[in-house]
Amino acid sequence: MSDLFKEKAQEWDSRPISLLISEQIGKALLEQVSMGAEMSVMDFGAGTGLICTQVAPKVKRVVAVDISDAMLQKLAQKTEQTDNVVSVCQDILSQPLNERFDLIISAMALHHVQDTDALLKRLFEHLAPNGSVALADLDHEDGHFHPLDVEGVYHHGFERAVLQQQLEQAGFHDIHFTTAAKINKEGRKYPVFLGHCKKGLMPHFQDEPEH
């Protein structure tokens, strides 16, 4: 699989828009999602770690999952002095981790995964019984956020009501959405949602990662 973020990784952390989005999402996450010193957290689509480096000081351990080696290399440079952030370059949709988490966070990565239902099911399977997920991404937009020819963008944001149904279908409950960020880009406004929900305990949902 080619690394679609290989070039972008070099300047990701100096792009004002990356910094703005991650600052606002990070603030919303820390304000709205309870975190504790014993928690283990997965950051799905962690990239260069703009979000998980904000979360790491509050929790026991962060596993930063991404399919871009270039993005994770940038994260590794930042976390050399940190012993509670581990990077995993792996597509958990095809190869799950053998670990469960108290919290899974994800920022601006959902729209890069074609099969949202499969991803939500996979995240559900990676949660400990009382775990929760906090997902931030664009609200549905008209397709102008990314350049037209960009590869690997499968969704022009998400309708909250539709995503809520998909989360319920995957087994999540107590689903709440807030607006985590409001991005101005080239004269257009793009709200970013933060959806937080808990792992339901319905017995008919398989919750063991498949190997």
Ligand SMILES: C[S@@+](CC[C@H](N)C(=O)[O-])C[C@H]1O[C@@H](n2cnc3c(N)ncnc32)[C@H](O)[C@@H]1O
């Ligand atoms: C827009 S970037 C966001 C990075 C970071 N979360 C942030 O807020 O700065 C999206 C990230 O999702 C990653 N990604 C895309 N598809 C993925 C997949 N199937 N599994 C894990 N990460 C994926 C990309 O490699 C990229 O690093």
